[in-house]
Amino acid sequence: MRKILLPALALAFFASTAVPILSSPAMAAPAASVSVAHPGLPGRVNLNTADAETLKKELSGVGLTKATAIVKHRQTYGPFDSVEELLEVTGIGKALLDRNRDKLVVN
Template sequence: MKKLGITSLSLALALGLSTLPVMLQAAPMSVNQVATATSAVAQAPTNKVGTSVAKKEQAMTTDDARVNVNTATAEDFAQVMNGVGLKKGQAIIRYRDELGPFTAIDQLQEVPGIGAALFERNKDRLKL
């Protein structure tokens, strides 16, 4: 009787393991892949406008994604520049309206709220 139970158990185990490769190929995503994809989306930082920084980084691949400091609107600054929302975009425009157009991109550091670190992070996204 014991031999019959062990034989049955061995047979069931063998059949179960033989279908494992088929089940692994049919699975669209493992639990770890789903958890990784979900956490990557959840961890993407966002700015005040609500767009993710990852989307901004992706948009920076073309020259069209650069913002002209003398003609851009506050929304343009907020959309293209990392760490700049509507308030800082409006501060840039206010500075430009009061003192005239920028003659060098480095002058952007003179705008209240735009420090050296923020400028360095975004200087590749700016043009005259």
């Protein structure tokens, strides 16, 4: 009887203490610091708020190097005033901008 009771008590103890830990706000997945979708325009990427990973994921022909260059340009020169200003970023050309123009917004 003792062989069954001790593991059952241990399991009950750990099961009862694991629930609050797993549901604690500190353990919750961190909230995204960047909004991919523009309010009212689903599927759009905001050049002024998107991080490099989001840019890489959402834009055609943009890898981590170009996405990082976009973020660094924004940090250095401030927010984009228009989508066309993306052409000022090293490595971004007209063809790449035209391919992604319908996915981009600034605000």
